[in-house]
Amino acid sequence: MSILVLAEHDNETLASATFNTVAAASQLSGDIEILVAGSGTSGVAEAAARIPGVAKVLNADSAEYGNDIAENIAPLIVQLAPNYSHVLAAATTFGKNVMPRASALLDVQQVSEITSVESDDTFIRPIYAGNAMATVQSTDAIKMVTVRMTSFEAVADEGGSASIEAVSATGDVGLSAFVSQEVSVSDRPELTTARIVISGGRGMKSGDNFPLIESVADKLNAAVGASRAAVDAGYVSNDFQVGQTGKVVAPDLYIAVGISGAIQHLAGMKDSKVIVAINNDEEAPIFQVADYGLVADLFDAVPALDAELG
Amino acid sequence: MKVLVPVKRVIDANIKVRVKADNSGVETNNVKMAMNPFCEIAVEEAVRMKEAGTAEEVIAVTAGPTQCQESLRTALAMGADRAIMIETDEVLEPLGVAKLLKAVVDNEGPGLVIMGKQAIDGDNNQTGQMLSALLGWSQGAFVSKIETAGDNLNIVREVDAGLQSLTLKMPAVVTVDLRLNEPRYASLPNIMKAKKKPMDMTTPADLGVDVSPRVNVISVNEPPAREAGVIVPDVATLVDKLRNEAKVIS
Numbered sequence: 001m002s003i004l005v006l007a008e009h010d011n012e013t014l015a016s017a018t019f020n021t022v023a024a025a026s027q028l029s030g031d032i033e034i035l036v037a038g039s040g041t042s043g044v045a046e047a048a049a050r051i052p053g054v055a056k057v058l059n060a061d062s063a064e065y066g067n068d069i070a071e072n073i074a075p076l077i078v079q080l081a082p083n084y085s086h087v088l089a090a091a092t093t094f095g096k097n098v099m100p101r102a103s104a105l106l107d108v109q110q111v112s113e114i115t116s117v118e119s120d121d122t123f124i125r126p127i128y129a130g131n132a133m134a135t136v137q138s139t140d141a142i143k144m145v146t147v148r149m150t151s152f153e154a155v156a157d158e159g160g161s162a163s164i165e166a167v168s169a170t171g172d173v174g175l176s177a178f179v180s181q182e183v184s185v186s187d188r189p190e191l192t193t194a195r196i197v198i199s200g201g202r203g204m205k206s207g208d209n210f211p212l213i214e215s216v217a218d219k220l221n222a223a224v225g226a227s228r229a230a231v232d233a234g235y236v237s238n239d240f241q242v243g244q245t246g247k248v249v250a251p252d253l254y255i256a257v258g259i260s261g262a263i264q265h266l267a268g269m270k271d272s273k274v275i276v277a278i279n280n281d282e283e284a285p286i287f288q289v290a291d292y293g294l295v296a297d298l299f300d301a302v303p304a305l306d307a308e309l310g
Numbered sequence: 311m312k313v314l315v316p317v318k319r320v321i322d323a324n325i326k327v328r329v330k331a332d333n334s335g336v337e338t339n340n341v342k343m344a345m346n347p348f349c350e351i352a353v354e355e356a357v358r359m360k361e362a363g364t365a366e367e368v369i370a371v372t373a374g375p376t377q378c379q380e381s382l383r384t385a386l387a388m389g390a391d392r393a394i395m396i397e398t399d400e401v402l403e404p405l406g407v408a409k410l411l412k413a414v415v416d417n418e419g420p421g422l423v424i425m426g427k428q429a430i431d432g433d434n435n436q437t438g439q440m441l442s443a444l445l446g447w448s449q450g451a452f453v454s455k456i457e458t459a460g461d462n463l464n465i466v467r468e469v470d471a472g473l474q475s476l477t478l479k480m481p482a483v484v485t486v487d488l489r490l491n492e493p494r495y496a497s498l499p500n501i502m503k504a505k506k507k508p509m510d511m512t513t514p515a516d517l518g519v520d521v522s523p524r525v526n527v528i529s530v531n532e533p534p535a536r537e538a539g540v541i542v543p544d545v546a547t548l549v550d551k552l553r554n555e556a557k558v559i560s
Contacts, residue, residue, distance in 0.1 A: 010471075068474075070439065070449050093469040096435050097451045100404070104440035109405045109524035112434045122528065127433055128327045132336050135528040175448035179464070179475035192470070196558070220559060228488065238454065238468045238489055244430065245348075245488060247470070253558040263326060264430075270536065274556045276548065282541075291539035291556065294548050304545040309559075 001085035017090035019154035039066030062169035067178035129267035150250035194223035203258020207235035243268035261286025311421035348426025357389035386504035387496030406521035408440035413517035438485035
């Protein structure tokens with residue numbers, strides 16, 4: 001049996017999450033096929049076909065798939081799934097939205113956000129914000145799985161030459177209508193794939209102070225993130241949120257500025273290679289996970305860091 | 311319109327959980343429990359809809375052992391009108407819960423189900439989407455804004471790239487994200503009043519739902535611990551260490 005990977009894309013570009021998901025799929029036994037569901041996706045399908053180790057790309061190119069509407073994409077997965085042993089998607093807001101809908105229609109208990117493949121039916125996944133790791137075995141005939149991107153190193157994007165097959169569309173079920181998408185525009189790297197991330201917490205005191213860390217971010221070519229406390233306080237929008245209920249990041253360097261280190265935040269960044277914490281409270285739990293801690297007022301330390309980096 | 315709000319009792323968000331010595335799960339004995347924070351946001355939104363006149367009745371529902379009634383009482387104290395307790399000692403998975411909730415929806419006929427996007431214990435983020443699928447209803451996941459507009463619901467969803475606006479045909483299931491609202495604290499008089507509000511008792515068998523688990527938990531372990539780091543005296547030392555010791559900046 002083969003493994004079906006649901007591609008993540010914006011109808012133009014294949015998103016990096018797809019490469020991490022294929023990496024997880026490659027640890028299972030079976031050929032890997034990629035499903036591209038979208039509108040005007042020939043370029044995305046071609047990019048998917050260039051991934052080494054992919055046997056086939058299924059291109060479901062139709063208007064009703066163009067806006068990531070779960071009610072329209074789930075029936076497509078349901079129609080294809082019986083031909084596969086596994087269906088995998090990234091644990092992004094796209095995968096988290098679509099996969100459980102398809103799983104319920106298939107009468108399958110999905111396994112969410114795996115961090116390790118132990119065997120074809122056994123996976124490790126974090127529970128309780130990563131304070132415990134559960135090893136779980138699926139007994140369903142089809143394994144429906146979402147994959148934590150940061151736990152699987154992306155596969156190469158060139159070298160393969162899979163065939164591309166058109167898939168007939170399942171139609172618009174007419175439940176949800178797309179109105180608009182407000183995409184946060186930034187010249188900085190994307191939070192989940194950046195090599196360096198600098199995040200601000202409640203200690204930033206105001207959204208007006210975020211330019212302090214943005215200046216450092218620009219010198220390091222880093223992405224900017226935030227704790228839930230900073231998002232709740234309205235300093236920045238939710239797509240900056242790193243943590244249990246936001247994004248999970250694992251960069252080479254994570255700099256936490258004015259972040260106390262609540263369990264919910266640590267869940268989103270504690271797999272970073274090197275962690276730096278800057279906080280004026282030496283008792284802050286963030287120092288327990290930091291490789292380098294600086295006990296200082298961030299309003300002195302961050303400008304000093306900015307100057308030191310030239 | 312009736313609004314159904316499923317809620318879950320979980321280990322309090324501020325408690326650091328401990329893995330049981332026999333690796334069968336996490337320690338829940340003598341641990342402070344509370345309503346899942348996302349469920350509080352869902353209850354708050356439903357109660358606000360009632361206050362605004364867009365909902366006539368708010369019904370809270372939960373499934374689990376007897377003690378889960380506490381979370382229903384919390385929902386009632388926040389302003390829900392009545393509650394449904396599905397009592398079971400089985401280990402419940404999202405698919406099983408979605409099937410139980412579908413049975414409740416079939417009995418009660420709500421126009422809207424509002425629930426948390428995930429519970430902070432299992433971190434599955436599945437139940438709302440599954441319920442929506444089983445009902446064949448429209449689905450609004452990770453919502454930070456809800457507006458009723460006739461037979462439609464205008465919502466804003468928190469997605470990785472930013473915000474997505476959708477119009478959902480009612481009836482619908484929405485799962486709520488953090489920024490939707492700030493839940494109220496139940497006042498003491500309301501906590502007292504909640505004790506007198508009606509709570510219907512039922513079971514998975516009464517509802518005709520098989521909740522047998524599909525996923526075996528083989529073991530639960532501590533995550534790998536990070537080694538303790540060092541405190542640096544100043545910014546210059548920090549930058550030097552990052553350049554020359556960790557070699558993560560140039």
